[in-house]
Amino acid sequence: MKALRYLNPGELKTEQIESTGCCAGEALVRVHAAGIRGSDMAIFGGKHPRAKPPLVMGHEFAGEIVEIQAGGVETELSIGDKVTAYPLLMCGNCWACRNGVSHVCRDLKLIGIDRDGAFAEYVSVPLDLLVKFPDPLSFDQGALVEPLAVGVHALDMAGPPEWTSAVVIGCGPIGLLVALCLQHAGVHNLLISDIVPQRLERAASLNIPVLNNAEENLVERVARMSGGEGADIVFECAGSASSALQMGDLVRPRGKIIMVSVHKEPHPVDLREITFKEISMIGTRVYTRDDYRKALQIIADMPHEKIISHRVNLDQGVAGFDIMGNADDACKVIIKASK
Numbered sequence: 001m002k003a004l005r006y007l008n009p010g011e012l013k014t015e016q017i018e019s020t021g022c023c024a025g026e027a028l029v030r031v032h033a034a035g036i037r038g039s040d041m042a043i044f045g046g047k048h049p050r051a052k053p054p055l056v057m058g059h060e061f062a063g064e065i066v067e068i069q070a071g072g073v074e075t076e077l078s079i080g081d082k083v084t085a086y087p088l089l090m091c092g093n094c095w096a097c098r099n100g101v102s103h104v105c106r107d108l109k110l111i112g113i114d115r116d117g118a119f120a121e122y123v124s125v126p127l128d129l130l131v132k133f134p135d136p137l138s139f140d141q142g143a144l145v146e147p148l149a150v151g152v153h154a155l156d157m158a159g160p161p162e163w164t165s166a167v168v169i170g171c172g173p174i175g176l177l178v179a180l181c182l183q184h185a186g187v188h189n190l191l192i193s194d195i196v197p198q199r200l201e202r203a204a205s206l207n208i209p210v211l212n213n214a215e216e217n218l219v220e221r222v223a224r225m226s227g228g229e230g231a232d233i234v235f236e237c238a239g240s241a242s243s244a245l246q247m248g249d250l251v252r253p254r255g256k257i258i259m260v261s262v263h264k265e266p267h268p269v270d271l272r273e274i275t276f277k278e279i280s281m282i283g284t285r286v287y288t289r290d291d292y293r294k295a296l297q298i299i300a301d302m303p304h305e306k307i308i309s310h311r312v313n314l315d316q317g318v319a320g321f322d323i324m325g326n327a328d329d330a331c332k333v334i335i336k337a338s339k
């Protein structure tokens with residue numbers, strides 16, 4: 001089968017590889033759409049601690065089942081079903097796994113990082129990870145369920161919305177999806193910030209209030225939108241040193257900071273703000289199965305055509321990574337694996 005493989009840091013190639021087929025307890029999925037994620041960019045750059053070449057990346061995807069090897073596993077899935085996948089692989093033994101929060105498993109692994117993923121014509125997936133979705137949803141929508149679930153999880157971790165004003169720092173795909181989840185939840189005193197004008201234009205076209213952090217003072221604008229107190233809640237989706245340092249200034253006393261991005265290295269945080277204002281800072285990682293189900297329920301309400309900025313085929317996979325890494329107008333880049 002044809003696959004886009006990570007061969008070395010900075011080296012990707014679309015090539016013919018032998019399909020591993022599907023093992024017992026798994027289904028073979030013909031991939032129709034797979035999104036490129038920030039973590040895929042980190043792998044490509046040689047900066048991911050676990051990913052080892054050669055590797056087929058891709059963990060946000062949708063396709064149709066072409067083969068099932070039940071191997072004694074009970075399943076209601078059938079050949080031809082449209083599916084996406086909850087791509088987390090847990091150890092089953094650690095504290096998190098034993099206490100109902102296996103998405104923060106001590107030894108968490110992912111399809112597309114720790115085993116071959118979906119930037120290929122076919123991917124084999126354990127049956128219990130496949131999530132069937134109804135026919136009216138397109139494969140592109142199916143591939144967006146996974147990143148949307150990150151936003152759903154961030155809101156879930158924020159707790160009941162006793163808060164009405166929210167700031168999202170960072171207008172990449174995840175920041176945009178968090179803002180759309182906030183809109184969907186009825187939070188309209190909202191602001192999203194970034195320094196890339198094209199990203200902000202995309203958010204503005206979705207009626208999300210925007211601020212260019214390179215041109216306007218974010219702290220002052222947030223003070224104006226919140227009667228001088230600071231926002232009820234801030235979602236940190238940028239992963240940068242400047243956002244880590246700034247986030248405490250944006251929150252009111254007893255407000256919340258929800259950490260959504262993965263900071264690749266330690267960044268300074270103004271802990272006095274956390275102390276003096278009794279701010280709650282909450283970490284979030286991926287999503288639970290429940291978040292994934294909720295994301296599937298609301299994906300039809302999301303403006304997916306505005307979230308997807310580019311589509312490429314498998315032969316253009318290298319170009320897809322180049323767009324994702326360098327094009328200012330890139331949001332979600334989808335690889336269309338099948339013809």
Ligand SMILES: [Zn+2]
Nearest residue numbers: 091094097105
């Ligand atoms: Zn575990």
